[in-house]
Amino acid sequence: MKFGNDLRIKTVTSWFPPDRESVEDAVAAGKLETQDVDRLGLTGLPVSARWSGPEMAVAAGRDAISRAGWSPSDVGLVMHTWIYHQGHDMWSPPHFVANEVGAPHALSYGVQQGCNAAALALQLAALHLDAEPGLGAALITSGDRFAPPGMDRWTSDYGLGFGDAGTAALLHRADSRVDSGAGSGDDYALLSLATETEAELELMMRHGDDFSAAPLSHNDYIDLRRPKKSYVEAYGKEKFTSIASRSIRKVVVDAVHDAGLRLDDPRIKYIALPRLGAYLLDANYVPVLDDVLKAEALRFGADTGHLGCGDFLANLADLRDRTPLQPGDVALVIGGGAAWTWACAVVQVPERRIPEEPGPEQGPEGGV
Incomplete structure (x- = not known):
């Protein structure tokens, strides 16, 4: 888009x-x-x-x-x-x-x-x-x-x-x-945002379990490993890996194209990866991105872990605060959501930009 x-x-x-x-x-x-x-x-x-x-x-x-x-x-x-x-x-x-x-x-x-x-x-x-x-x-x-x-x-x-x-x-x-x-x-400036959905993968999150009448009916806590293991035993790991690789590639290519840029455009400095574990990133994201982009892939999650929906916006904040992006520079943020949709946004630092000093850290009630 x-x-x-x-x-x-x-x-x-x-x-x-x-x-x-x-x-x-x-x-x-x-x-x-x-x-x-x-x-x-x-x-x-x-x-x-x-x-x-x-x-x-x-x-x-x-x-x-x-x-x-x-x-x-x-x-x-x-x-x-x-x-x-x-x-x-x-x-x-x-x-x-x-x-x-x-x-x-x-x-x-x-x-x-x-x-x-x-x-x-x-x-x-x-x-x-x-x-x-x-x-x-x-x-x-x-x-x-x-x-x-x-x-x-x-x-x-x-x-x-x-x-x-x-x-x-x-x-x-x-x-x-x-x-x-x-x-x-x-x-x-938010130049573009591309998404790709593979809804057949929703089965990964419930494989082997019946529909229940109330939360936590299948386990004492939310255990996503059990249905994923059941799914892989039935369909193999390669099916998800193939779909994920294709979808990650597509959202990156589409987002860059929609932004009016080339994949090798020197203004594209970074791509921020989701805050997943090192093994997941190395297995699912890095091989695709190394093949598609010349931009540096950044991992901001070592001291935060996965923030659920928060990865995407936290990565935008860290791109601003922890990288030397200059006016005119472009960065990408990529993410994915289970069952499954992937997204990639292309952002550009506006030519007119004055950094703002953050205020004092406050709690949810407004107290320091």
Whole structure:
């Protein structure tokens, strides 16, 4: 999907809880096998002892609005994403996020597409902004707390550890009523975003299990390994690997093409990889990307682990804060969501950009 250069990511933020669990502590506690340490490639995971996923999303959203220097009333759309329990049953976390960031009248809804939901929310928000010129800005958030007993952040899935965080991005049109104005600048122009879906792979997440009447009926905690193992025994690993490789290649090629660029364009400096374990990245992503792109592949997840829907937006924040991108430079962000959809976004640093100093770290209640 081609957006041109007037669709702007005003700013993007990540919010992490202060507590952490190191790999060494996880091994000592018997939560992680020693032989799995190198396959994960992690130093530790952020762990929320207090804040829920929606509360961390609110913290990130407030930070984004503050960085932008906007009023919360400028936000006309709130799209919240998550993959795990949000703290209440039969409840709407998107409306909580909208109200708590100060935009209670914004259209609010959730986007559920596995760990790829934030990318899909960016795409949907772009369509809203095209269709509704008076909308103002869209706030996209993610928030998850992978706490026991429902999750085991070290072993609920193969090849990754789950970290707690909230993320947020503000999306707007450069000619909207919340235009940047002189001297303020945007983090990125969102040039394109391509997606590819292979819905037949939904079977991976439930293979061998009947449909149940209530959550956690199949196991005491969410164990994604069991159905995946059952699926691989029935269909083989090569089927998924082949589909994943083809889909990853396609979203990269399509996104670069839609952005009006060549794959070897020297302005493309980096591609940010999802925050999966080292083994998964080396097996599924790196061989394809090395064949397609000359850009440097970046891994930002060693100290955060997989953030669920948060990977995509956290990677945009780290590209801004941890790389030497200059005005005119281009970067790609790639992600995937189980059962399965892949996405790739192409962003460019606008020619007019003044970095903003982040405010003091705040908790979800606004206290330092």
